[in-house]
Amino acid sequence: MKLSNLHDLYLHKLADLYSAEKQILEALPKMIDKASNRELTKALSDHLEQTRTQAERLDRINSSRQFDTAMKCKGIHGIIAEGSETIMEIKDTATRDAQIITAAQSVEHYEIAGYGSAKAFADELGFDEDADLLEQTLKEEGEADKLLSKIALGTLFKDGLNEKAQ
Amino acid sequence: MKLSNLHDLYLHKLADLYSAEKQILEALPKMIDKASNRELTKALSDHLEQTRTQAERLDRINSSRQFDTAMKCKGIHGIIAEGSETIMEIKDTATRDAQIITAAQSVEHYEIAGYGSAKAFADELGFDEDADLLEQTLKEEGEADKLLSKIALGTLFKDGLNEKAQ
Numbered sequence: 001m002k003l004s005n006l007h008d009l010y011l012h013k014l015a016d017l018y019s020a021e022k023q024i025l026e027a028l029p030k031m032i033d034k035a036s037n038r039e040l041t042k043a044l045s046d047h048l049e050q051t052r053t054q055a056e057r058l059d060r061i062n063s064s065r066q067f068d069t070a071m072k073c074k075g076i077h078g079i080i081a082e083g084s085e086t087i088m089e090i091k092d093t094a095t096r097d098a099q100i101i102t103a104a105q106s107v108e109h110y111e112i113a114g115y116g117s118a119k120a121f122a123d124e125l126g127f128d129e130d131a132d133l134l135e136q137t138l139k140e141e142g143e144a145d146k147l148l149s150k151i152a153l154g155t156l157f158k159d160g161l162n163e164k165a166q
Numbered sequence: 167m168k169l170s171n172l173h174d175l176y177l178h179k180l181a182d183l184y185s186a187e188k189q190i191l192e193a194l195p196k197m198i199d200k201a202s203n204r205e206l207t208k209a210l211s212d213h214l215e216q217t218r219t220q221a222e223r224l225d226r227i228n229s230s231r232q233f234d235t236a237m238k239c240k241g242i243h244g245i246i247a248e249g250s251e252t253i254m255e256i257k258d259t260a261t262r263d264a265q266i267i268t269a270a271q272s273v274e275h276y277e278i279a280g281y282g283s284a285k286a287f288a289d290e291l292g293f294d295e296d297a298d299l300l301e302q303t304l305k306e307e308g309e310a311d312k313l314l315s316k317i318a319l320g321t322l323f324k325d326g327l328n329e330k331a332q
Contacts, residue, residue, distance in 0.1 A: 003256045009264055012252065075272055078244020086178065090169045098175055102283040106241055109275035116315070117268040124323050149282070157290050 010121040011067040014058060017114050019073035021055040024107060027080045035100050036093035039151045044104065047144050054140065057133040065130070079106045094156060101152045108145040115141060176287040177233040180224060183280050185239035187221040190273060193246045201266050202259035205317050210270065213310050220306065223299040231296070245272045260322060267318045274311040281307060 003009055028048045035041045062069065083103025090096040115138040122131035169175055194214045201207045228235065249269025256262040281304040288297035 003252065003261060003265070004258055005261055006264060009256075009261055009268075013268065016248075074248040075245040078247075079241040079276070081244075082182070082240040086169065090175075092170055095169060095171055095175055098172060098287075099169070102175075102179065102279070105283060106276060106279045109279035110245070110272060113268070113272045113275035113311075117271060117318075120315070120318060120323075121264075145279075149286070152283075152286060157286075 006121060007125060010118065010125060010127075011065060012071075013114060013118045013121060014061060014065060014067040015069065015071040016073045016075070017111070017118060018055070018058045018062070018067065018069055019071050020076040020111060020114065021051060021058060023073065023076050023080055024051050025055065027084060027107075030084065031087065031100050031104065034087050035097055037097045037151065037156060039155050040097055040100065040148075043144070043147050043151060044100075047104075050140055050144070054137045057137055061130050061133060065127075076107065076110055079103075079110055083107070097156055098152065101148050101156070105145055105148050108141050108148070111141045112138065112145065172287060173291060176284065176291060176293075177231060178237075179280060179284045179287060180227060180231065180233040181235065181237040182239045182241070183277070183284060184221070184224045184228070184233065184235055185237050186242040186277060186280065187217060187224060189239065189242050189246055190217050191221065193250060193273075196250065197253065197266050197270065200253050201263055203263045203317065203322060205321050206263055206266065206314075209310070209313050209317060210266075213270075216306055216310070220303045223303055227296050227299060231293075242273065242276055245269075245276055249273070263322055264318065267314050267322070271311055271314050274307050274314070277307045278304065278311065 003012060025048070028044060028051060032041055032044045032048065035044060061067075080103075083099075083106060087096060087099050087103060090099055115134050119131055119134040119138055122128075122134055169178060191214070194210060194217060198207055198210045198214065201210060227233075246269075249265075249272060253262060253265050253269060256265055281300050285297055285300040285304055288294075288300055
């Protein structure tokens with residue numbers, strides 16, 4: 001793909017995020033399956049639903065922008081590969097939940113950075129409707145990240161993950 | 167590496183961040199070399215210095231914790247590979263600067279997520295000195311991310327990247 005201007009860069013970023021969402025849709029059910037804490041399982045399940053909506057928003061944008069829907073996002077691939085391998089290795093449930101949270105937060109932050117840029121590009125290009133859709137996802141990702149921190153600090157650690165797991 | 171408890175997970179996260187810092191120390195000079203905007207070049211050069219300090223902080227933590235300094239962080243590897251490839255493909259300088267900023271922000275966000283978890287783990291484990299060092303880096307990463315957004319929105323876009331680059 002030739003990248004000559006901001007419009008090309010915008011399409012490239014959308015393609016990257018679309019690939020990221022598809023990879024997350026594959027990875028999340030496996031993470032949910034390995035999670036034990038109820039609040040965490042619920043948060044991840046809710047986020048799976050949200051991820052479907054986020055992918056649909058990109059489909060809507062694609063109907064007018066036609067970005068490359070077959071591109072493979074290497075960034076999220078590395079993050080998911082690293083997180084998944086580690087999750088599989090952990091037997092203790094509370095420790096595994098902590099690892100699931102940190103892996104999921106790396107995914108959220110990849111998306112926060114990506115949607116932040118995509119939204120800024122859309123604003124600059126005057127694609128107001130796209131910018132609104134991207135802003136909605138950006139907001140959801142920020143909230144998902146905060147909820148995961150809350151579960152880690154408020155529940156997992158409060159329940160004595162440290163004491164239980166050492 | 168066996169991951170049986172929060173302490174193991176903490177060492178694993180430190181090893182991951184150490185590998186990330188080393189990979190960033192290799193990648194940043196190439197990004198600086200490809201950047202054109204003066205504010206961006208300065209921000210990345212300052213961040214290179216900061217990254218050295220951040221790696222030294224992890225060295226300090228390692229002197230008491232002995233984490234694996236040879237582990238390879240796949241997450242940042244994917245992010246850097248993706249960003250670098252794209253940067254090399256872009257000839258227009260303003261468009262390339264925009265891509266450098268978005269790639270650098272993906273790196274910052276990987277670190278924000280990672281240092282956020284590491285700091286929470288250190289707090290939970292009662293490693294107060296570690297937590298202070300990790301908090302310093304976390305703060306710097308947040309500031310670096312904000313500065314990059316400011317450069318994109320305040321300078322690159324203000325100078326008409328969109329008009330120039332289309």
